[in-house]
Amino acid sequence: MNGDPHIGHAVDYCLADVCARYYRLLGDDVKFQAGTDEHGSKIAQKAADFGINEKEFVDEKVDKFKDFIKKLNVSYTDFVRTTDDWHEKRVQEIWRKLSKHIYKASYKGWYCTGCERFITDKEYEENDGICPDHQKSYEKLEEENYYFKISDFKEQIKEAIESDKMLILPDFRKKEILKLLEESPDVSISRPKSQLQWGIAVPDDDSQVMYVWIDALSNYITILDYPEKDISNWWPARAQFVGKDILRFHAIIWPAMLLGLGLPLPQTIVSHGMILADGKKMSKSVGNVVDPIEVIDKYGLDAFRYFFLRHIDTFNDSDFTWTKFEDAYNNELANDLGNLVQRLATLANKNNIIVDESKHGIKMLSKDYCDLMNNFEFAKSFDLVWEKIQGLNRRIDEEKPWALAKNGEKVKLEECLQSIIADLLKINIELSPFIPETTEKISKVFVGLVKPPEKPLFPKN
RNA sequence: CGCGGGGUAGAGCAGCCUGGUAGCUCGUUUGGCUCAUAACCAAAAGGUCGUUGGUUCAAAUCCAACCCCCGCAACCA
Numbered sequence: 045m046n047g048d049p050h051i052g053h054a055v056d057y058c059l060a061d062v063c064a065r066y067y068r069l070l071g072d073d074v075k076f077q078a079g080t081d082e083h084g085s086k087i088a089q090k091a092a093d094f095g096i097n098e099k100e101f102v103d104e105k106v107d108k109f110k111d112f113i114k115k116l117n118v119s120y121t122d123f124v125r126t127t128d129d130w131h132e133k134r135v136q137e138i139w140r141k142l143s144k145h146i147y148k149a150s151y152k153g154w155y156c157t158g159c160e161r162f163i164t165d166k167e168y169e170e171n172d173g174i175c176p177d178h179q180k181s182y183e184k185l186e187e188e189n190y191y192f193k194i195s196d197f198k199e200q201i202k203e204a205i206e207s208d209k210m211l212i213l214p215d216f217r218k219k220e221i222l223k224l225l226e227e228s229p230d231v232s233i234s235r236p237k238s239q240l241q242w243g244i245a246v247p248d249d250d251s252q253v254m255y256v257w258i259d260a261l262s263n264y265i266t267i268l269d270y271p272e273k274d275i276s277n278w279w280p281a282r283a284q285f286v287g288k289d290i291l292r293f294h295a296i297i298w299p300a301m302l303l304g305l306g307l308p309l310p311q312t313i314v315s316h317g318m319i320l321a322d323g324k325k326m327s328k329s330v331g332n333v334v335d336p337i338e339v340i341d342k343y344g345l346d347a348f349r350y351f352f353l354r355h356i357d358t359f360n361d362s363d364f365t366w367t368k369f370e371d372a373y374n375n376e377l378a379n380d381l382g383n384l385v386q387r388l389a390t391l392a393n394k395n396n397i398i399v400d401e402s403k404h405g406i407k408m409l410s411k412d413y414c415d416l417m418n419n420f421e422f423a424k425s426f427d428l429v430w431e432k433i434q435g436l437n438r439r440i441d442e443e444k445p446w447a448l449a450k451n452g453e454k455v456k457l458e459e460c461l462q463s464i465i466a467d468l469l470k471i472n473i474e475l476s477p478f479i480p481e482t483t484e485k486i487s488k489v490f491v492g493l494v495k496p497p498e499k500p501l502f503p504k505n
Numbered sequence: 506c507g508c509g510g511g512g513u514a515g516a517g518c519a520g521c522c523u524g525g526u527a528g529c530u531c532g533u534u535u536g537g538c539u540c541a542u543a544a545c546c547a548a549a550a551g552g553u554c555g556u557u558g559g560u561u562c563a564a565a566u567c568c569a570a571c572c573c574c575c576g577c578a579a580c581c582a
Contacts, residue, residue, distance in 0.1 A: 052582035084580060162579090220509055220577085227507095231579075256580055287582030297579095317510095318582070325576085355517090360510075361576070368517075371531060379544060387541030394540080427529095441538070441546045449540085500542050 046086040048105070049112040051319050051326070051364070052287060054336045055352050059316055059422060060285040061118045062353060065477035066417050067282070068119075069407055075278050078113060079124030079263050080106050084256035085235070088242040098242045102127060115337070117345055117480060124263040126244075134266040135259050136247045141271065142304045145193040151232060155185035190234040190252060197300040201225060204299065210309040212295055213420055214359040217288065217315045221295045228296055233258045261298045265307070275307075283312040283420065291315040314420050317361035319352075334364055346479040347373050347502065353478050354426040374504055376430070382502040384437050385486055388464060391445050392494035397461050399490045404469045413474050422478075429474045436468060465490050 057078065064076040082102040091101035106125055113120065124131055139146070153162045162185070204210040205222055212218035234252040235243065243253030264284070268275040286294050291313065299309050318325065321332040340348045351369050356362040392399075416425035443464075448457040469490060476483040482501060489497055 046581085050582080054582090056582050081580095086580075216509065223508060224578095260580090285582090289577075289581055292577095292579080316582075318576080320575095323575085357518095363517080368531090374542095375531070378542060383542055383544050385541095387545075389541090391540045437545055438547095440540075444538085444540090446538095446540045496541090502542080504542060504544095 046084075046090045049109050049336070051334055051336045051352075053109075053112070054116060054348075055316060055319060055356060056285055056287060057113055057116050057118045057120075058349055058352055059314065059358065060283075061116070061120075062422050062477045063283055063285070063420070064119055065480065069409065069473065069477065075122060076118075076120045077122040077124065077264065077267055078118065078120040079122075079267070080109050080126065081256065081260040081263075082106070082125055082127045083243045083254075083259050085240050085242070088240060091242075099127070112337075115340060115345065116349070119480075122267050124267050126259055126263055131263060131266045132244050132259075134270060134272075135244050135254070135262045137271050138262050138266075138301070138305065139247055139254065139258070142192070142301065145196050145300075145304045146190050146233070147193065148188060149191050150186050151189050152184065152186045154182040187236055187239070188251075189232040189236075190246065190249075191230045192233045192258070192297070192300065194228050194230050194296065194300050197303045198225060198228070200303055201296065201299045204309050205295070209311075210295075210299060211312045212291075213312065213314050217291060217359075221291065224292055225296055231255075231297060257293050257297055258301070261293065261301060264298075264310075271305075280308040281310040283314055284310050285314045285316065288315045288317055312420065315359065317357060317359060319356060320361055320363045322365050323363055339369070343369075343373055344502070346482045347377055349479050350377055354423055354430070356423070358421060358423045373502065377502040378500070378504050380430070380433050380437065381482075382500055384433060384440075384468070385489060385501055386496055387440065388436075388461075388468065389489050389494050389496035391440075391449075392461050392465065392490075393496055395445075395449055395457060395461065397458065397465070397494050398492060399462075399465055399494060401491050404466060404490075407473055408470060409474060417477075426478055429471060429478075432467075432471045432474075436464060436471070439464060439467075465494070 060076065060078075064074045067074045080102070082105075087102065088098055091098045094101060102125075110123070126132075151162070155162050201210075202222065202225055205212055205218060205225070212221055233255040234246050235255065237251055237253055240253055243256065244259050246252040246254055264281065265275060265279060268278050270279075284294060294310075294313050302309055319334070320326070321334055324330065324332060326333045336348065347369075351364075351372050355368065355372055356364070391397075412428055413425055416422075416428060443460050445457055445460050445464075448460060469487065472483045472486050485497060485501060489495065
């Protein structure tokens with residue numbers, strides 16, 4: 045959380061939201077947790093840049109994140125700030141419980157006083173011993189750290205990943221992690237206070253603060269009041285959604301922590317790709333950053349959710365361009381879905397069709413849809429739903445209800461329209477995890493005496 | 506030889522695991538319809554499937570080598 049909410053966060057939240065809404069459709073009681081990771085050197089650095097203290101910095105940021113999540117219509121149930129008192133206390137308890145697997149050792153390596161970080165030997169060689177950002181020579185530095193013995197759990201983690209007891213999606217990431225796990229050394233989990241103050245204090249050692257990931261990963265269980273309470277009602281999690289860049293922490297360090305605590309591992313870790321801007325990584329220095337707020341304000345929230353859930357691959361990096369976005373908006377949201385609702389509502393209205401609400405409340409989900417959703421293939425599942433929408437447009441053309449009306453075939457007409465409306469309402473349910481605001485509007489149109497929406501669902505400019 | 510992903514019509518992608526007339530969306534062209542947000546439906550044009558070699562009756566698909574693009578490489582979703 046060392047910057048403002050960006051498009052990557054949005055994707056992460058939206059994916060998790062679709063998952064939560066889907067399981068609610070199935071009738072599950074879903075706990076959906078979000079939060080902010082507020083410690084660490086980057087945040088300390090940023091706060092210092094602004095000349096304010098860390099707490100002020102994160103207090104301001106957290107509001108932005110909460111507003112952002114709200115704006116995305118994300119149906120979370122719990123929110124953790126890693127600077128919450130109760131979180132900090134519980135993390136210290138977790139540290140104590142893991143102490144068997146923690147040891148102190150010194151780390152020696154090349155360090156840049158400008159970057160305030162250690163660099164790898166390879167990086168050292170590539171830069172000929174001089175930091176390109178600061179034009180300073182790297183220094184050999186030695187510092188005392190606590191280490192967490194990943195080695196105690198490697199075999200168990202490997203087994204869990206290989207057997208899919210802890211399923212890592214997509215498959216190629218699973219392979220990547222298995223490789224990484226083999227080579228994974230014990231991980232440094234603290235920093236001396238002389239280097240970094242902004243972190244949770246290591247219990248019984250005033251000289252050290254915790255490495256942010258120990259602190260951040262714990263949030264998944266501190267929210268459940270661990271360790272004071274039994275968490276088995278909610279843990280293990282059905283799924284955790286992470287960017288591919290932080291998968292390694294979730295797939296190696298986090299399971300090791302859980303095993304150390306004697307807790308089960310999450311059932312699924314879904315690693316999503318990054319959003320590229322016109323094929324390139326978004327970065328402030330290049331100036332190609334796409335602001336999600338701008339997209340939402342211009343086209344509406346569901347247009348945003350639509351694009352990022354359907355045309356952005358769930359697992360791979362994908363490209364955002366305004367042209368692609370606008371094409372999808374016009375051709376698909378406005379023409380396929382918006383126009384379908386409009387024409388069907390008008391036909392129904394002209395012919396005084398009355399929809400009996402009680403006949404359409406049943407949540408029938410198709411098997412194909414569920415299969416894809418269960419495998420977290422959200423974009424593909426969304427495609428499937430869209431095919432059905434296009435199918436309805438085709439069906440209206442084939443059955444020509446306007447011709448039936450002209451010929452005075454009232455019974456046939458009523459049957460035809462009722463049946464198409466029933467299908468639309470079925471589709472609407474499958475659509476609801478993705479674009480909930482729109483599906484709500486659609487259900488309101490087709491209740492009682494059908495009336496076309498006052499405003500088009502997706503107006504074109 | 507660090508690890509991984511990718512190279513298929515103008516663009517974006519699927520197909521590859523489990524070889525057998527190359528498919529989807531957008532764009533383009535033509536036709537149909539008129540309920541609808543100049544929307545909808547149908548049809549057509551357009552590809553030597555990165556390169557080279559191998560296996561096979563048959564390769565986008567399997568094997569080998571090579572070329573090119575892109576991520577990751579400890580605190581960035």
